[in-house]
Amino acid sequence: MTKDPLHTRLCDMLGIEYPIIAFTHCKDVAVSVINSGAFAVLGEAMHTPEEIAADISWIRERVDGRPFGVDLVLPASVPAEASLDQLMTKIPQEQRDYEQMIKRKYDVPDPKEGVDLHQWGGLNQALGRAQLEVLLDERVPVIASGLGSPAFLLDAAHERGIKVFGLVGKTRQAKRQLEAGVDVIIAQGYDAAGHTGAMGTFSIVADVAAIAGDTPIIAAGGVTTGRHLAAALCLGASGVWTGTLWLACRESDVDMIVKEKLLAATADDTSYSTCISGMTMRVLKCPWTEEWAKPEAPPVLPPPYQMLLSSDYIQGSNDHRRGDLMTEAAGQGVGFVTEMKPARQIVFDMVEEALTAFEEITGDPDDE
Ligand SMILES: Cc1cc2nc3c(=O)[nH]c(=O)nc-3n(C[C@H](O)[C@H](O)[C@H](O)COP(=O)(O)O)c2cc1C
Numbered sequence: 001m002t003k004d005p006l007h008t009r010l011c012d013m014l015g016i017e018y019p020i021i022a023f024t025h026c027k028d029v030a031v032s033v034i035n036s037g038a039f040a041v042l043g044e045a046m047h048t049p050e051e052i053a054a055d056i057s058w059i060r061e062r063v064d065g066r067p068f069g070v071d072l073v074l075p076a077s078v079p080a081e082a083s084l085d086q087l088m089t090k091i092p093q094e095q096r097d098y099e100q101m102i103k104r105k106y107d108v109p110d111p112k113e114g115v116d117l118h119q120w121g122g123l124n125q126a127l128g129r130a131q132l133e134v135l136l137d138e139r140v141p142v143i144a145s146g147l148g149s150p151a152f153l154l155d156a157a158h159e160r161g162i163k164v165f166g167l168v169g170k171t172r173q174a175k176r177q178l179e180a181g182v183d184v185i186i187a188q189g190y191d192a193a194g195h196t197g198a199m200g201t202f203s204i205v206a207d208v209a210a211i212a213g214d215t216p217i218i219a220a221g222g223v224t225t226g227r228h229l230a231a232a233l234c235l236g237a238s239g240v241w242t243g244t245l246w247l248a249c250r251e252s253d254v255d256m257i258v259k260e261k262l263l264a265a266t267a268d269d270t271s272y273s274t275c276i277s278g279m280t281m282r283v284l285k286c287p288w289t290e291e292w293a294k295p296e297a298p299p300v301l302p303p304p305y306q307m308l309l310s311s312d313y314i315q316g317s318n319d320h321r322r323g324d325l326m327t328e329a330a331g332q333g334v335g336f337v338t339e340m341k342p343a344r345q346i347v348f349d350m351v352e353e354a355l356t357a358f359e360e361i362t363g364d365p366d367d368e
Contacts, residue, residue, distance in 0.1 A: 005230075005358045006351060010184070010216045010238035013163070014039055014067055014142070018351050019239030020229065021218060022343070023071060023146075027055055028251040031062045032343035041069035041144050041165075041241075049130045056138045069142030069165065070135050074128060074150060084308070091305050094298045098291075099309050103316075106287045108325060111315035136160055144186070147195055147279075149173070151180035167220065167241075169197025174208040184216050186241045190272070191222025193244045193331035195281050202235065209236025224333030226353025230361075233354075244331040250342045257323040258284075259340065266335040276314070276327075278306035284334075286327035288313050 008019045017037030024030050030040035042059065044052045052070065059068055102108065135143050136156055143150065143157055144165040150157075157164045166177040167186040174185050187208035189201025197204075201221035209217045219232035220241035232240050246252060248259040261284060271285045275292030278301055283289060288310060291297060300306050317325035341349070 005233060006354060008233065008238040010218065013216060016067070018347060020347060020350060021239060021241045022246050023241060023243045024246045026251065026253045027058055028253070029246050029249060029343050030068060031059060032251050033347060034063045034066050034068050036344040036347040038347045039067065039069070041071045041142065043071045044131065045071070045073045049134045052131055052134045053138065056140060067141035069144050070140050071144040071146050072128065072131050074145045074148035087304065087308055091301065091309055095301055095309055098298050102288060102291050102313065106325060108313050109316045109320040109322065111312060112319040149177055150182060151177060154181055168208070169199060169204070171204065171207045175211060178212060178215055184218060185212060186218045186220050189221035191332040192220055193282050193329040195277065195279050196221060197280065205232060205235045205237050222331050222333040224336040226350045227357050228333065229350055229354040230357035243329065244334050245337060245346060246343060247328065248337055248340055249346055250340055254328065255318070255321060257321055258326055258328045261323070262328065262330060262334060263338055263340065265330060267332040270330050270332060270334065274300045274306065276307065276310050278303035282329065282331060284327045284330045287325055288327065
């Protein structure tokens with residue numbers, strides 16, 4: 001092979017060595033990935049503007065000028081200003097009763113300090129705007145939007161030399177974002193952890209790559225090995241965007257109980273449902289997902305109400321480290337996450353495995 005198949009236009013655009021992007025909430029994971037020659041995007045949707053600014057400085061101090069990104073969620077419909085109490089009053093009694101039944105049945109403990117999921121940019125317009133201001137002021141190299149079109153921030157970002165990535169689950173969303181001039185499209189399939197659409201990764205990546213022209217496409221959803229990376233490049237992607245892969249790595253701050261669950265899990269242990277947030281989401285199966293999948297369960301509420309309803313269960317389980325109740329977003333590639341490796345090792349293993357896959361396909365020129 002004359003050209004390095006892993007050196008893609010995404011590598012040139014970002015100035016990175018390997019076309020692997022880690023989505024992570026953990027700064028230590030981000031720094032290890034960045035310093036290994038790949039790219040990391042830090043999920044900051046749950047953080048205050050002050051925390052985001054501090055995290056950006058923390059990363060900058062450790063990556064020697066290498067680029068990185070920050071991800072926010074910018075959903076189209078967010079309630080304007082409303083207190084948590086006001087939102088809670090809109091939850092119907094039928095769903096409240098079902099939540100209470102689950103709590104009693106599994107003896108779910110109350111959260112230690114209450115829950116305020118309203119402190120999330122995705123649920124609070126004013127906070128979302130303030131979070132974005134920090135990213136623009138800090139001129140982070142990349143702003144990614146995991147939910148909602150980032151088209152409205154393109155001018156402000158480009159004026160500051162910031163690249164904008166948009167994550168899509170449907171071809172028509174990709175088309176709109178491409179027309180708006182989004183710099184990179186992440187085409188994410190059904191296999192993915194977290195909020196994700198109904199189209200399979202294989203289908204959406206090829207579909208979006210076919211209409212993307214010169215705009216780089218990144219494949220997401222179920223990517224946990226070098227073979228997935230090689231396949232994504234063959235489908236027309238310029239790189240991969242990965243989440244599940246990093247949750248159980250050494251540096252990750254995910255609770256050890258959840259790490260062990262992830263290391264033991266296979267695709268069958270994940271559930272695709274709306275019962276956590278009101279939007280389709282893939283997570284590890286747990287009593288909450290199992291109960292809402294039953295025919296007698298009431299209808300799931302639209303966002304943000306279902307999230308407010310599930311938040312007590314999730315926070316209570318986490319606060320009290322109840323392994324029988326805890327869940328985490330996890331994609332269908334979780335079956336390949338079987339060892340607690342350092343993040344750097346994960347990058348290098350993925351690169352080596354992808355190169356081997358390409359060699360197997362094209363044949364080693366030395367053998368000819
Ligand atoms: C624990 C966890 C939390 C996530 N939270 C977010 C988030 O806040 N914002 C976002 O854009 N994507 C989020 N995602 C989705 C990832 O960005 C990514 O699209 C997804 O993990 C890709 O699928 P994979 O896990 O199969 O690699 C999350 C993923 C995981 C595993």
